[in-house]
Amino acid sequence: MKHSSFFWFILPTATAMLLFIALPIFSVLVQSVHTPHEAVLIETENCGPFGCKKSTTIDQDATRALRAEEPLGRFVGLEIYFDRGHLAIKEVVDIWGNAESLNDFFGDLNNLPFYRAMAFTLTFTFSVTPLMLVFGLMIALGVNALHQRLKGVLIFFSLLPMIVSPLIGSLVLFWMIDSRGIIGSGLQWMFDDPALSLKASTGLTWMMLIVYGVWHAAPFSFIVFYAGLQTLPQDTLESAQIDGASRWQQVRYVIIPHLMPLITFIALMQLMDNFRVFEPIVGFNSEAHATSLSWFIFNDLGGETRLLSSAATSSVLTIIGVSILLTPVLIRTWRDFNAKS
Amino acid sequence: MLFKKLALASAAILMSGSAMAACKIDGRVSIVGNEFPAIHAVADGAKACSGGEIKANLTADHQKINVAGMTGNPAEYTSAIIANSSIVALMNEDVIRPLDDLVAKHGQALKPNQLIKINGKVMAVAFMANAQHLVYRADILEKAGLQAPKTYEDMLAGAKVIRDKGLLQYPLGGAYKAGWNLAQEFTNMYIGHGGEFFKPGSAEVSINNDAGVATLEMLKALSEYMNPDFLTHDSNATSAEWKAGNMAMMNMWGSRMGPLKDAEQSTPEVVKSTTLGAPMTVGGGSTPATTLWWDGWTVAKNVSDKDAEATFIAMMNGIAPNRLDDKMAPLAVWLIDGYEPTPAAVGVFAAANMNATPYPMLPYQGLLHTALGAEIIDFMQGKESASQALADVEAAYTAAAREKGFLN
Numbered sequence: 152m153k154h155s156s157f158f159w160f161i162l163p164t165a166t167a168m169l170l171f172i173a174l175p176i177f178s179v180l181v182q183s184v185h186t187p188h189e190a191v192l193i194e195t196e197n198c199g200p201f202g203c204k205k206s207t208t209i210d211q212d213a214t215r216a217l218r219a220e221e222p223l224g225r226f227v228g229l230e231i232y233f234d235r236g237h238l239a240i241k242e243v244v245d246i247w248g249n250a251e252s253l254n255d256f257f258g259d260l261n262n263l264p265f266y267r268a269m270a271f272t273l274t275f276t277f278s279v280t281p282l283m284l285v286f287g288l289m290i291a292l293g294v295n296a297l298h299q300r301l302k303g304v305l306i307f308f309s310l311l312p313m314i315v316s317p318l319i320g321s322l323v324l325f326w327m328i329d330s331r332g333i334i335g336s337g338l339q340w341m342f343d344d345p346a347l348s349l350k351a352s353t354g355l356t357w358m359m360l361i362v363y364g365v366w367h368a369a370p371f372s373f374i375v376f377y378a379g380l381q382t383l384p385q386d387t388l389e390s391a392q393i394d395g396a397s398r399w400q401q402v403r404y405v406i407i408p409h410l411m412p413l414i415t416f417i418a419l420m421q422l423m424d425n426f427r428v429f430e431p432i433v434g435f436n437s438e439a440h441a442t443s444l445s446w447f448i449f450n451d452l453g454g455e456t457r458l459l460s461s462a463a464t465s466s467v468l469t470i471i472g473v474s475i476l477l478t479p480v481l482i483r484t485w486r487d488f489n490a491k492s
Numbered sequence: 493m494l495f496k497k498l499a500l501a502s503a504a505i506l507m508s509g510s511a512m513a514a515c516k517i518d519g520r521v522s523i524v525g526n527e528f529p530a531i532h533a534v535a536d537g538a539k540a541c542s543g544g545e546i547k548a549n550l551t552a553d554h555q556k557i558n559v560a561g562m563t564g565n566p567a568e569y570t571s572a573i574i575a576n577s578s579i580v581a582l583m584n585e586d587v588i589r590p591l592d593d594l595v596a597k598h599g600q601a602l603k604p605n606q607l608i609k610i611n612g613k614v615m616a617v618a619f620m621a622n623a624q625h626l627v628y629r630a631d632i633l634e635k636a637g638l639q640a641p642k643t644y645e646d647m648l649a650g651a652k653v654i655r656d657k658g659l660l661q662y663p664l665g666g667a668y669k670a671g672w673n674l675a676q677e678f679t680n681m682y683i684g685h686g687g688e689f690f691k692p693g694s695a696e697v698s699i700n701n702d703a704g705v706a707t708l709e710m711l712k713a714l715s716e717y718m719n720p721d722f723l724t725h726d727s728n729a730t731s732a733e734w735k736a737g738n739m740a741m742m743n744m745w746g747s748r749m750g751p752l753k754d755a756e757q758s759t760p761e762v763v764k765s766t767t768l769g770a771p772m773t774v775g776g777g778s779t780p781a782t783t784l785w786w787d788g789w790t791v792a793k794n795v796s797d798k799d800a801e802a803t804f805i806a807m808m809n810g811i812a813p814n815r816l817d818d819k820m821a822p823l824a825v826w827l828i829d830g831y832e833p834t835p836a837a838v839g840v841f842a843a844a845n846m847n848a849t850p851y852p853m854l855p856y857q858g859l860l861h862t863a864l865g866a867e868i869i870d871f872m873q874g875k876e877s878a879s880q881a882l883a884d885v886e887a888a889y890t891a892a893a894r895e896k897g898f899l900n
Contacts (some may be wrong), residue, residue: 196612199850200827350721370874
């Protein structure tokens with residue numbers, strides 16, 4: 152295609168991407184290096200239904216003057232990135248100095264909110280992505296082998312977990328796994344342990360969130376693999392069967408290589424999606440055991456105290472994290488593209 | 493004949509017109525506030541006025557939208573219904589106006605203790621009070637041979653007796669959900685121990701002391717007698733557990749007493765024996781381990797004076813003493829003239845009479861509240877020591893306060 156026709160072809164998309172992706176990211180970046188002005192505090196007396204009390208409040212006139220001068224706030228450079236709520240450079244160096252063993256170091260690192268969130272986010276991402284690929288493929292192979300009449304119904308039921316809104320699905324599961332709920336009581340009976348509670352232990356909560364993640368994401372890979380299986384070259388499969396390949400060997404040497412582009416595609420999408428895990432943490436009320444970067448942003452933005460610079464910084468760190476995660480897949484795709492041309 | 497009908501019709505219209513003229517406004521009114529029955533009653537009263545457009549957006553997420561909704565010029569919302577903690581967010585962003593002149597002009601029906609004064613200016617009008625206090629099952633305590641506890645130490649001892657007698661495995665309850673609720677429990681208990689949150693006159697936090705450690709130890713001891721999922725239970729879940737008959741004693745909001753005594757989703761036995769008590773003290777102190785809260789309404793700064801006056805008149809109608817009928821009275825502990833305390837108000841009145849501390853209205857209290865809710869979770873799960881947890885809280889608060897400009 153000529154360069155000029157390519158330019159006109161891409162112009163609408165490029166404009167939309169500039170307006171809705173590039174500019175907002177730039178704005179978030181700018182906000183992450185600014186913080187609100189220093190508050191001018193004055194002593195006051197506050198009176199209410201329960202009497203008067205000496206207190207402090209913000210001097211609005213002085214603050215208004217400061218804000219009018221510099222509307223964006225104070226420029227602080229990378230200070231928010233390095234503070235305790237984010238990369239916590241100073242604290243990490245302290246812990247490294249004081250730690251006696253590697254175990255000690257990671258234990259103390261877990262005390263810092265950002266690293267605790269990263270630990271859960273990375274565990275979630277690297278557990279759910281391979282599991283959902285495996286389960287999706289298994290379900291697709293199973294449904295593909297069924298009688299024609301049954302296929303429709305089973306496809307519908309297999310898609311249900313993805314169709315249910317994540318927050319609703321996690322809330323439903325939250326009440327079922329409660330120690331007085333049906334799954335909670337069932338597990339207590341099965342393990343003969345009346346004190347067993349999924350919500351009370353951090354390890355079990357992580358497992359529960361990962362199970363929920365796989366349950367919710369598997370239908371997506373199932374439907375993509377199912378579509379891919381329809382384009383399977385029958386002659387290659389038949390020649391493999393004639394050569395005496397077992398079912399497992401057929402899957403490993405014929406079906407999976409054929410589906411490899413789809414596997415790459417789904418892995419890419421799911422790595423990004425799972426890194427942004429958020430709804431299960433809210434739905435399961437499990438912020439005591441598991442937090443994630445997206446949850447940090449939500450926490451900073453909502454409620455009475457709005458830490459906007461902190462939320463902007465967490466957003467930038469999330470973007471950087473996703474880029475790092477996707478680099479191997481992107482390099483591989485780039486190599487394939489170059490090899491072909 | 494026609495003349496008679498016309499005369500009758502016009503007389504009827506004139507009479508109804510004068511009845512409606514009880515509240516006339518001239519301007520736009522748009523209210524944002526929390527979503528529970530008492531606030532609905534006030535908003536309905538405001539909507540009964542005529543002469544201008546009156547809207548109300550009552551939602552549990554009001555704190556996420558009220559500051560943004562009042563920042564524009566003209567502001568989207570002309571009035572925000574808030575409490576002592578949420579007024580700070582509006583004050584910090586300078587989006588509410590002083591009401592002294594409007595009070596002088598239209599606020600004769602207000603009692604002096606309804607006027608919330610900050611730095612000498614009236615910034616809000618309070619209409620109801622709330623506090624957390626003891627609730628207990630009279631029948632279970634009787635079976636265990638216990639009196640209603642007056643201190644938290646008594647509550648712990650009573651819980652042990654109930655468990656040893658095999659009456660209930662988890663006799664205690666409380667809204668200990670990680671986050672805002674857990675931080676609120678810490679705040680109450682710390683005040684009961686006589687602790688100060690900040691160094692006087694500054695935004696520097698000082699909770700890593702004996703009172704702080706004692707507070708955490710008491711919270712941990714209480715949680716041993718609670719359902720093991722306590723870190724996921726907010727007021728809704730705790731009330732549900734109570735109504736199912738799984739608890740004997742808990743510390744709960746006064747505004748929840750109405751729904752708690754409702755027969756729906758509960759058994760008659762539980763409803764009958766649910767009894768309200770006064771807030772408890774702790775550690776031999778005399779200040780009850782609870783905080784007093786008020787709910788009130790404000791008027792936006794970034795609206796025209798006409799709209800501001802219309803809003804004031806409409807909201808005054810919302811809390812007019814003549815609206816306090818049998819349906820409205822039990823919904824809350826009203827500060828309105830002529831309110832007679834209902835049985836559901838006993839706990840909150842006891843809190844006020846015991847001189848409980850109001851929740852602090854400092855600009856940086858919210859940051860400490862958030863830091864507490866996030867950092868004491870590890871201690872409650874037994875993963876770190878009390879002093880380490882308090883050090884974490886102070887570090888998290890200091891980072892947030894530096895960012896917001898309260899500390900250098």
